[in-house]
Amino acid sequence: MIEELIRPEIRSFIPYDANQQPYKIKLDANESPFNMPLKARQKLSEFILNNPGLNLYPDTDSVKLRKALSEHWKVDYRNIIVGTGSDQLIQILANVFVGPGDRVLYPAPSFGMYADSCIIAGGTPVKYILQPENRFEYSKQTILEAYDKEKPKLVYICNPNNPTGNLMPRGDVLEVAGYCKDAVVIVDEAYAEFCDDTVIPDTAEYENLIVLKTFSKAYGLAGIRCGYSIAGPGLTNAVNLARAPYNISSLSQYAALLVLEEKTEIAQNISYLVNEREWLSKELTKIQGIDVYNSYANFILVRVDNCREVYKKLCEKGIFVRIFGASPLLENCLRISVGIRQQNTVLLDELNTICYNK
Incomplete structure (x- = not known):
């Protein structure tokens, strides 16, 4: 009965899934890795x-x-x-x-x-x-x-x-x-x-x-x-x-x-993430089966062979990135938020393990 009262154009909406699960490294929501100063x-x-x-x-x-x-x-x-x-x-x-x-x-x-x-x-x-x-x-x-x-x-x-x-x-x-x-x-x-x-x-x-x-x-x-x-x-x-x-x-x-x-600390954080974005992008291009898109933000979009399997294995390791299952334009794509060097290094190590040992 309630569903019939909902406006027809809204019935197909899917509530946003923030993936609120325990994690080791969270790189799925474009958040800053830096706390409030x-x-x-x-x-x-x-x-x-x-x-x-x-x-x-x-x-x-x-x-x-x-x-x-x-x-x-x-x-x-x-x-x-x-x-x-x-x-x-x-x-x-x-x-x-x-x-x-x-x-x-x-x-x-x-x-x-x-x-x-x-x-x-x-x-x-x-x-x-x-x-x-x-x-x-x-x-x-x-x-x-x-x-x-x-x-x-x-x-x-x-x-x-x-x-x-x-x-x-x-x-x-x-x-x-x-x-x-x-x-x-x-x-x-x-x-x-x-x-x-x-x-x-x-x-x-x-x-x-x-x-x-x-x-x-x-x-x-x-x-x-x-x-x-x-x-x-x-x-x-x-x-x-x-x-x-x-x-x-x-x-x-x-x-x-x-x-x-x-202002000084925020500017330092921004500079760090921009530099880290460039480093992470370069390292991702070295991994077999990953196509890296140029980014001006605090995240990087990549197209990955066997994307769902790679995503699943990352999740099993407690590493969260964003996958786009519903968008045909983003088929086989993952979005990776730029973290601090330690987080990014762990991500790269896992991706190398997954992509080279399929």
Whole structure:
């Protein structure tokens, strides 16, 4: 009976499986291997011990955090909205702009929330394909042609793209934003710190351009669920229409503030992971039966002979990576989050054992 009450377009949804099992090495969720900086943890502890005021609702507008972010990015704090992870902002964007019959253009393969949020809002998601034979590279021409054909309300660019690691050049992104004047162009920069590339300064010029950021990846705060958007005033005000009150806890706001203050340590962590990404990519190419894709993020996509068997054997050793069973574009692919050298070395040793002793 309950199933019959569910909207037909949502009945086929499969709840996200976070693979919450005991593990030895966890490289399946693009998390940072680095904990919250020690100084920040100490200050957070003092905050909790002294008087966190958790009996009161948090600042519904996250003003202190937004002002800190405005100083970091050199933008007006009034053009920043904070969300419970960038996931919440993706759903808010769909709720504000998408209705029955409206189309949303998004890359495939990419982050599943783009399509899911559209369906939940009653719209129709439309893929533009990142071709495997072209190493999943972005094509601005493909996006422009799809825009002309589909007339979407929203156009997504995941930059760098998850799970392929590709980066669309800034000039191409801005050309898309300038061409798609009757759509909101959403650039998801969840992993952009790992390539030092952003179009945030361009939101002042392009009124239809919005950038999504997160504390979950480069800042190592996946556990606090905090993301934010930056756009011009008109688009920011529109998105704020559907933002729930008190959507970010006091603890999450304060933790994010503290980590923003630790710029030197965060920059060192990012530099370490970028260097480790390049080393790990090079080592993976030496293993028989593994094809490595270039990445600008904190993960590496690989295509593997006997992929399911390799994945199964890694799991048996307590090493978790991400497999993509449901996507034909990612057939036989694994996504490997970049860890510290010790973790990466163990992974390589196991892969060598598996691939050379089949």
